[in-house]
Amino acid sequence: MNANISATELPAHENDPQTRCRVSLVGAGPGDPDLLTVKAARRLAQADVVVYDTLVGDGVLALIPPYVECIYVGNEASNHSLPADEITLQLAAETKRGRRDVRAHGSEPFV
Numbered sequence: 305m306n307a308n309i310s311a312t313e314l315p316a317h318e319n320d321p322q323t324r325c326r327v328s329l330v331g332a333g334p335g336d337p338d339l340l341t342v343k344a345a346r347r348l349a350q351a352d353v354v355v356y357d358t359l360v361g362d363g364v365l366a367l368i369p370p371y372v373e374c375i376y377v378g379n380e381a382s383n384h385s386l387p388a389d390e391i392t393l394q395l396a397a398e399t400k401r402g403r404r405d406v407r408a409h410g411s412e413p414f415v
Contacts, residue, residue, distance in 0.1 A: 335361025352403035359410015
């Protein structure tokens with residue numbers, strides 16, 4: 305399984321703080337950081353906020369710089385720290401603040 309990053313990102317416009325930011329969906333695959341795409345690793349390194357779930361491995365989390373805010377959202381079958389709609393609202397709120405968000409998802413990002 306190859307981890308990937310989705311192509312559904314907001315375009316970056318340097319002069320407009322409302323659109324300068326983006327949300328990237330990163331599939332962390334089976335948790336091995338060597339299986340991330342270069343683009344996924346870059347997005348993690350450039351993020352202001354990383355929202356991650358249970359299946360994101362420690363090796364992947366270790367790629368995130370220490371100054372980046374990390375928000376754990378659980379997402380085990382019976383244990384959701386935040387429901388999916390609240391995760392989306394959290395990402396939208398951070399984006400409106402001008403922050404670059406990454407939603408790191410164990411396995412594939414659209415599963």
